Amino acid sequence: MFLVVSALLGYIYSSHLDTAPPRWVHLAHGLLLFLYQTFDAVDGKQARRTSSSSPLGELFDHGAEWWAQDFRKSIPLLSWVPLPFIPDIPLYIIVMILMILFAVIPTIGSNVSNVQKVVEARKGSMVLALAMLLPFIALLTGVAVWSYLSPSDIMRNQPHLLVIGTGFAFGYLVGRMILAHLCDEPKGLKTGMCMSLVFLPFAIANALTAKINAGIPLVDELLVLFLYCAYTVGLYLHLAVSVVHEIKDALGIYCFRITRKEA
Template sequence: MITLTGFMFLLVSAVLGYIYSPHLDSAPPRWVHFAHGLLLFLYQTFDAVDGKQARRTSSSSPLGELFDHGCDALACALEALAFGSTAMCGRNTFWFWVISAVPFYGATWEHYFTNSLILPAVNGPTEGLMLIYMAHFFTSIVGAEWWAQDFGKSIPLLSWIPYINGIPTSGVVLLFMVLFAVIPTVSFNVQNVYKVVQSRKGSMLNALAMLVPFCVLLGVIILWDFLSPTDLIGNYPHMVVMGTGLSFGFLVGRMILAHLCDEPKGLKTGMSTSLFYLPLAIANTLTARLNDGVPLIDEKWVLLGFCIYTAALYLHFATSVIHEITTALGIYCFRFIPPHKLELKILMWCWWLYYVVSYKGSLVFRCKCFTSFNPMVAVPFWDF
């Protein structure tokens, strides 16, 4: 429940960005930037507290891991939209989502093969999020225009650097994040997986095959935008990022589920389900070339259909997995049974069984015992 509450903070942040900057290219009120930073800080805090509570109460479970990482995967898209409104990134908001999704997928992929999640000294979940909410707070002081002006004007001390002093500040930040964060992190992931695969005498090609669905997702979305006659990402950044983010969340969820179930290593065919809609979108875009630049179906509705498809797919996956895990393990999704209450429940069942089994009276009395002493009837177990 703590993780879900933290996730709702980011959802509110993304909605604020949409209300005050629908295309992510206009400056929202400065209090919105402060709200973005505060909500991200609360999300990070709740996400960390949830893990500590699970360890303190001994309530850790596979469902908790799946739920936590599933929310984190969707959080990449929501925070990209929030930062896009803060920095007025416009269509570059999609690329900010990409540079957050790539390391996340790489870390999940590494965890899948190595059974351990090793984070570098400076990592995204701690220092990375701290830098982002500090950027939100900073923007609430200087204004969103600071990100849109040339890098040399935003930071005069670095205006001597060639090639980048005329690029918008948000673009330079994007470039620096790719060079100094994404590439080193992904290299670290590949190196760790390679060591484990070699030690187990496995196939590195089999390991790399797990990256194919994610690469196909990114490639097809970029192709769709390239072929689109309506500037897909520029006109509908929220729908593109959310539709792609939900598809990404499904890929991550499937990989985590395969790891929890200890399935054989290799590409899972079920992961491609989130990609089935994209060929239809590409085909519709190509019809514009045969109809004077007008596609058969307005791309706004095709993109909305993509969002609905991925949302329905993700919700079906999440609800199905939650139901199966809670049923198999006898646990609850949003609450747990404290140890002393669990012991009390066991004692009550033993007490009831003693009277029913040991008494030598009639069947009628046993039925009365059932209604009188059964904890399910006398004191419902869910009220403990």
């Protein structure tokens, strides 16, 4: 909820991530992010204190964290920083480059290194261990191609919607990975993960129609973007609800309620 409020503030005061919002908005972003991280850190302690930790809680916790990532990414980060030395580069491009250089690449490198250590310790296959990353790569590639071909420049004009839709697709992929880990499934690519990619061929094909139709796509891209968000949100919620019901029924526990212990 804290990050949702923060993202809404970002959308209201910088809908295209290219204008500087009031300074108090940045203070609110920092405060809300601090509250989010604080409550995210104490929920596990509370679960252990009440002896209510479970695989369902682990799945819900990690799933909620990844669900929140797309809202965190929709917060304008550098819109208040003067950048006179690179005036011709759009702000959102600068933000993306900095995120890739200082967040994405180091995180990927660290994660691959950790996976390699575990694989070597268990004498497993590094190829199978990393196979589940292919849908993530395909998702990023598809969104990048769509943004590049977009006749209405969706990355510039509708960055919040694109980030939210892609964020929920990421959340779905992460949820499938966590589920595979909890169920101790064999390592390798899961076909169900590809459901998050189903919409992108249509979006890319629609953008390509603008090339042969005087720059006008077959379907309005704003509508396509809304449909993309609706599809990924629905896909994520379907996974979350179905898995929560199956786990709580299998373990005989409740969702959002601690089972009373007999005296």
